[in-house]
Amino acid sequence: MELSLDTSLVFIPKTISDFLAQLSTMEDSSQRSSELDAYVKRLEDEMRKIEVFKRELPLCMLLLKDAIERLKERVMQCKKMEDRPVIEEFIPLKGNLDENGGGVLGKENSDKKNWMSSAQLWSTSLNIFEYSKHDPESGLRMRNEEDDRSVPENSIEPSNNRAMGRTFVPFKEQYESGFTGTCLKDDKEVSQVPSLSLMTPLMSEALDASTNTNIKSNNNCRGGSGSGLAGQLKLQNKPQQQSQQQQPFRKQRRCWSPELHRRFIESLQQLGGTQVATPKQIRELMQVDGLTNDEVKSHLQKYRLHVRKLPASSAAKGNGIWMPLDHSADHSKANNSQSGSPQGPLLPGEFAKGRSTTGGESDNSREAEEDEKSDGQSWKGGLLHNNQGGDV
DNA sequence: CTCGTAATAT
DNA sequence: CATATTACGA
Numbered sequence: 001m002e003l004s005l006d007t008s009l010v011f012i013p014k015t016i017s018d019f020l021a022q023l024s025t026m027e028d029s030s031q032r033s034s035e036l037d038a039y040v041k042r043l044e045d046e047m048r049k050i051e052v053f054k055r056e057l058p059l060c061m062l063l064l065k066d067a068i069e070r071l072k073e074r075v076m077q078c079k080k081m082e083d084r085p086v087i088e089e090f091i092p093l094k095g096n097l098d099e100n101g102g103g104v105l106g107k108e109n110s111d112k113k114n115w116m117s118s119a120q121l122w123s124t125s126l127n128i129f130e131y132s133k134h135d136p137e138s139g140l141r142m143r144n145e146e147d148d149r150s151v152p153e154n155s156i157e158p159s160n161n162r163a164m165g166r167t168f169v170p171f172k173e174q175y176e177s178g179f180t181g182t183c184l185k186d187d188k189e190v191s192q193v194p195s196l197s198l199m200t201p202l203m204s205e206a207l208d209a210s211t212n213t214n215i216k217s218n219n220n221c222r223g224g225s226g227s228g229l230a231g232q233l234k235l236q237n238k239p240q241q242q243s244q245q246q247q248p249f250r251k252q253r254r255c256w257s258p259e260l261h262r263r264f265i266e267s268l269q270q271l272g273g274t275q276v277a278t279p280k281q282i283r284e285l286m287q288v289d290g291l292t293n294d295e296v297k298s299h300l301q302k303y304r305l306h307v308r309k310l311p312a313s314s315a316a317k318g319n320g321i322w323m324p325l326d327h328s329a330d331h332s333k334a335n336n337s338q339s340g341s342p343q344g345p346l347l348p349g350e351f352a353k354g355r356s357t358t359g360g361e362s363d364n365s366r367e368a369e370e371d372e373k374s375d376g377q378s379w380k381g382g383l384l385h386n387n388q389g390g391d392v
Numbered sequence: 393c394t395c396g397t398a399a400t401a402t
Numbered sequence: 403c404a405t406a407t408t409a410c411g412a
Binding site for chain 2: 250253278279280293297300301304
């Protein structure tokens with residue numbers, strides 16, 4: 001449905017040569033140059049857009065830059081002698097400009113154009129976060145189904161199976177099948193929300209170990225981006241000789257989507273607060289496929305920190321604390337099949353916190369744990385302008 | 393091993 | 403600076 005772009009206003013020539021040719025047919029030279037200008041501007045706009053991905057799309061950048069440059073030359077020429085027919089064959093940009101990483105070799109680059117359209121690029125408040133209000137679990141990869149497909153052949157990291165073999169990340173690109181949310185038997189509206197899926201980090205990427213230039217190509221959250229890995233590359237060069245001291249690849253960063261975070265929060269609450277929940281429990285409760293303990297642990301850490309930092313959230317009104325779990329309008333669902341107490345009193349809150357861990361502080365500020373803003377993306381986004389502490 | 397936290401990387 | 407990953411001690 002993304003084809004409803006308003007391309008009506010601006011025509012999109014098939015090729016730049018096309019464009020130039022068309023341009024040359026124009027009589028009015030001023031129109032010509034303005035057309036040219038507009039086109040250049042559009043090119044520049046787009047280049048700005050993909051600027052973010054310049055690492056992933058170096059060639060695109062190149063092409064774009066080239067095109068812009070040349071067109072600008074045209075503009076110059078145009079402006080100078082306004083009567084010269086501006087035809088000239090342009091360059092490459094012919095029919096198919098597919099050069100996705102390492103050559104997908106015609107396997108199935110058919111949808112390669114989709115990944116962009118489905119991804120909301122250019123962050124700028126596009127959408128990512130607003131559906132967090134009442135969104136269904138749009139695209140989580142639940143692990144209910146245990147659909148762990150076997151690791152593709154190019155898994156470059158056999159030795160380091162964290163979580164003992166159950167957390168390996170499926171490398172399948174998920175932008176096409178998207179979330180395997182279908183596992184939710186409970187009709188949790190497995191909507192076909194475009195984009196928004198659990199981004200699998202796909203840690204191992206084809207990377208040139210010899211030159212140590214690791215291609216960190218797809219690191220954006222949801223774009224599976226290229227990741228052709230259709231099995232055509234001969235990236236079997238798995239350097240195991242230098243396995244001793246080097247671990248050149250850091251795991252791909254996991255992006256905590258609002259969905260994920262939401263689940264995280266819920267699990268957290270069900271477990272009784274940030275302080276009593278343990279990463280493993282949380283992870284198990286979340287039932288998100290591919291999520292590792294460490295990731296949860298890390299997230300927990302961050303979460304705890306933030307929660308500690310800004311304790312009072314909405315104090316202005318006597319608007320006490322609203323239990324952060326109610327938000328969604330209606331979960332009309334029985335309950336999770338977790339433990340023995342279905343639909344029990346959720347939100348046990350946290351009372352006993354005899355955590356005599358390292359500090360032994362028991363006097364400290366009260367429990368500020370459940371101040372989550374109920375919806376994803378909370379601690380930093382919502383409201384951080386309530387400084388009653390005073391200090392700046 | 394898991395958990396918590398610090399160090400470190402992006 | 404924020405966030406995620408890794409390292410390390412308990």
